[in-house]
Amino acid sequence: MSEIEKRFLTWEEFGTLSRKLAERLEVTNRAFDQIIALSRGGLPLGVAMSHRFSAPLKVVSIKSYNDKTHKQGRFVCDLSSADIQQWKGNVLICDDIADTGKTMNYLMSVIEGAESDLTFCTVATLFYKEKSLVTPDCYAECVGDEWIVFPWEY
Numbered sequence: 001m002s003e004i005e006k007r008f009l010t011w012e013e014f015g016t017l018s019r020k021l022a023e024r025l026e027v028t029n030r031a032f033d034q035i036i037a038l039s040r041g042g043l044p045l046g047v048a049m050s051h052r053f054s055a056p057l058k059v060v061s062i063k064s065y066n067d068k069t070h071k072q073g074r075f076v077c078d079l080s081s082a083d084i085q086q087w088k089g090n091v092l093i094c095d096d097i098a099d100t101g102k103t104m105n106y107l108m109s110v111i112e113g114a115e116s117d118l119t120f121c122t123v124a125t126l127f128y129k130e131k132s133l134v135t136p137d138c139y140a141e142c143v144g145d146e147w148i149v150f151p152w153e154y
Helices: 011-026 043-053 081-085 102-112
Strands: 006-008 034-039 057-065 072-077 088-098 117-129 138-143 147-149
Touching (some): 011 117, 043 088, 043 117, 072 102
16 A cells, blocks of 8 residues: 655645635625634634734634544534534634545534524535535635645645
């Protein structure tokens, strides 16, 4: 079995891609009332977008990758319907990558199953893989099958 090719992203590249993503989001002329960052990978992007759009940040802990094997596991999420009911207006959901899309697909099903005053939900990621079940509304770069190693991971 061949080893997955890894791409090591630097902090400088993260900054460049974050600005590129923010500029793409600004073109939509949508004001965001809240930024939702998916922990752990979406935290740095969520903080950057919270500053860029002057919107409060909420962290949602959700993951499906096993840290040691990088294989899909069961979902662990700290988000309840009561949490979602507090979300108002336009929400920007940030994550580092839309890889398989299973995590975001799960999150969107949780959001859709809750009553809320959301006007619009925008999904933004730094990277997008075309095999993903969910296509982000906005992303900075489309990538192949390589494993992205983010600067906060090494």
